[in-house]
Amino acid sequence: MSMSVFTAARARLRGTALALALGLGLAVLAGAQPADAFDLKGPPKIAFIYAAAIKDGGWNEAMDAARVKVEEALGVKIATSESIPEEATAFKAAVDLYVKRGYNIIVGTSYGYSDPILEAAKAYPDVAFLNASGTTNAANLESFYARTYEAWYLAGMAAGSVSGSGKVGMLAGFPVSVVNWDINAFTRGAQAMKPGAEAIAIFTNSWWDPVKEGQTSEAMLDQGADVIATNLSAASALNAAEKKGKYAIGYQIDMTAYAPKGILTSVVFRWENYLTPTIKKIIAGGWTPEEYGAFVGISTKTVDLLPFTANVPAEAQAKIAETRAAIEAGTFSPFAGPVVKQDGTEAVPAGAVMDDEKLWALDYFVKGVIGTMPAASK
Amino acid sequence: MIDFLVTWLASTPTFATPILLACIGLIVCERAGVLNLGAEGMMAVGAMAAVAVTLTGGNPWTGILAGIGAGALLGLVFGLAVVVLRADQILAGLAAVAIGLGAAGLIGKPYVHTTVTGIARLDIPGLSDLPVVGPILFAQDPFVYIAVALALLGWFYLMRTRAGLRLRATGEDPGAADVAGVDVQLTQLAAVIVSGAACGLAGAYLSVVASQVWVEGMVAGRGWIAIGLVIFARWSPPRAILGALIFGGADALTPRLQAVGADVPAYLMMMLPYLLTIAVLAVPALLRRGGNAEPASLGLPFLRQDRR
Known part of the structure; x- marks a missing residue:
């Protein structure tokens, strides 16, 4: 098979935290002990290591936009290395060089770095x-990810508020929990604004294929979807919606340019x-990595x-703002029960909220999603 | 139901055209006896160059020409290696893939994720509004028709012209062709450049016409599928049209079935082109007749001194 398919898929896997779930699970089994606060020796020297091209x-x-903001906030220059393969030898070589040159805060940006970065953390306890x-944590290593489903629930509300057909579409890469929760939250958000709304969800089984993404979006539009949301990075999904005069929602960075109308x-x-706050804390002293990694919300x-x-519409925006405030205050969760699976069985009973463990193991669609979870992911 | 069939068939050419364009070039190349495994890399540089030129003051058509040129250039490099320097064709082909993907990624950096105005659909007046056949046959982009025309032209050239005969003779028995006065190296080099140009065009189609954006790795294995299609078509351009429609149709069907909520064995569908290619290779062998139409000297370097 083509090298490019593999490298491209690998390159983007860092975005999915595919097995963060597994990692969290294993961490629980291993019974990681809370460590003492980390003590940084010497002046801070920061480096970012990327698994693929920065401008992807x-x-x-x-991630690189964030690096620039961190530089501004801390007033330091941050070194970068891009396209460092997600394998132990290549990653270790990069870390070794940085450590030799006195770098003591190293930020990896990829799920695929989970294992090599743990090894590096063990080898360099002062860094x-x-x-x-990522999926690994240690006394001097913290993995981090965001509760993307909170944002996607609100995006779903926006989609539901403008959808005339009651059908929206979401383009996704691979059926992993971090993608599945986006799809489910998006669907539930749409239903909150338009009861009975349905969301077509299609996995392209690829992270980089604009041709397929454009065509898949067209297929969803042909099936009556009037809002196309992409969980991928290419512009062609938004282009397809724009050309048909339908609505679009972008992901990762500002995608307004691809569907200005x-x-x-x-x-x-x-x-x-x-x-920024984490690195500040590392520099100031008193930083203790979260035992199971940082999992930060929209707040x-x-x-x-x-x-x-x-x-x-303005009234929809007001309602979305209200919901957002409730999520931030912790009084509402996109996965507050009852959560009903696609097949009608109850996943979370009324009154309960889906916990993190269940979130990381999410391998089903909720009611209202049109699409099938590939058997392999179950 | 009829709507579903129409939209599916109407979207098939977008998937079929790039692999058909590349396949026609590869057939010419293999008929001349050179196995070009570099298709994926040549498509990658074509896709990148087309967008780069379109974005830097050109228009989509000059972009397409640039894509063809970039593919031909990598074809020339590969051709010099295998025809003139007689490097191993398989290794040189794989190297061409790596060079193409790498060069595209490196040079294309400033142009990544920037949308371009592509080439509009060509609605044939009076015919494109016809029910059913209109959207399927008469409302495609120009390259769909160009690809079909090139396939027929390729067939005519190979099977009905003297130059085509010389080229085929080169692929079957370069020694005999040499005796008959054919310049084997020049013929092979030209064929390799043509295949590079065709792959470049296919790549340019992917970026400028089909998706109107370039990202690294967007060829996504289509070059390998085109190589499979050469075998599936048994080295015949018209059969390549049929094969491309089957491969492209399967590709187009997957998202459409998923959009109506059907449980599609997506991974199986992705394997389909390769399974069909193996079947086409295996069937003549199992039937013990015909052979598989493979040019007899495919992949063998020609050394005049070794001529028997």
Whole structure:
């Protein structure tokens, strides 16, 4: 098979935290002990390591935008290395070089770095490590990810408020829990504004295939969807919606340019909202990595929504703002029971809320999703 | 139901055209006796160059030309390696893939994720509004028709012209062709460049016409499918049209079935082109007749001194 397919898939896997669930599970089994506060030796020297090209139109680009913000906030220059393969030898070589040159805060940005970064953390106990969408944690290593489903629920509400057909569509990459919860939250959000709304969900089984993404979006539009949301990075999904005069929702970075007329909002990452305070804490002293990694919500604005365009009616915007406030206050959760699976069985009873363990193991669609979860992911 | 069939069939050419365009070039190349495994890389540089030129002051058509040129250039490099320097064709082909993907990623950096105005659909007046056949046959982009025309032209060239005969002779028995006065190296080099240009065009189609954006790795294995299609078509351009429609139709069907909520074995569908290719290779062998139409000297370097 083609090398490019594998490298591309691998390159984007960092965005999915596919097995963060597994990692969390294993961490529980291993019974990781809370460590003493980490003590940084010497002046801070920070480096970011990327698994693919920085300007990838999505994950890495969002991460690099955060790096610039961290530089501004801390007034330091941050070194970067891009396209460092997600394998132990290549990653270790990069870390070794940085450590030799006196770097003591190293930020990995990939799920695929989970294992190598743990090894590095063990090898260099005096260096602080952070890893986006990783699965490993230690006394000097913290993995972090955002509760993207909170933002997608609100985006779903926007979609439901403008949908005339009651059908919206979401384009996704692979059936992993971090993607599945986006789809489910998006669907439930749409239903909150338009009872009985349905969401077509299609996995392209690829992270990088604009041709397929455009065509898949057209297929959803042909089936009556009038809002297309992308959980991927290519512009062609939004293009397809714009051409048919339908609405679109972007992901990762501001995608307004791809559908200037039909865009509702973009679900974006602002990793600096996690990274700046965390790195500040590392420098100031008193940093203790979370035992199971940091899993930050929309209240931190680490995952956020761009301001809604005029396409979203004012009263809907007000209702979405209310819901957002409730989520931030902790009085509401997108997965508050009753959560009913696609097949009609109850996943979360009324009065209960889906816990993190269940979230990381999410392998089903909720009622109202049109689409099938591939058998392999169950 | 009829709507579903129409929209499905109308979206099939978008998937079929790039693999058909690449396949026609590869057939010419293999008929001349050179196995070009570099298709994926040549498509990658074509896709990148087309968007780069379109974005830097060109228009989509000059972009397409640039894509063809970039593919041909990598074809030339590969051709010099295998025809003139007689490098191993399989290794040189794989190297061409790596070079193409790498060069596209490196040079294309400033152009990634930037949308371009593509080439509009060509609605044939009077015919495109016909029910059912209109959207399927008469409302496609120009390259769909160009690809079909090129396939027929390729067949005519290979089977009905003297130059085509010389080229086929080169692929079957370069020694005999050499005796008959054919310049084997020049013929092979030209064929390799043509295949590079065709792959470049296919890549340009993917970026400028089909998705109107370039991202690294967007060829996504289509070059390998085109190589499979050469075998599936048994080295015949018209059969490649049929094969491309089958491969493209399957590709187009998956998202459409998923959109109506059907449980599609997506991974099986992705394997389909390769399974069909193996079947086409295996069937003549199992039937013990005909052979598989493979040019007899495919993949063998020609050394005049070794001529028997």
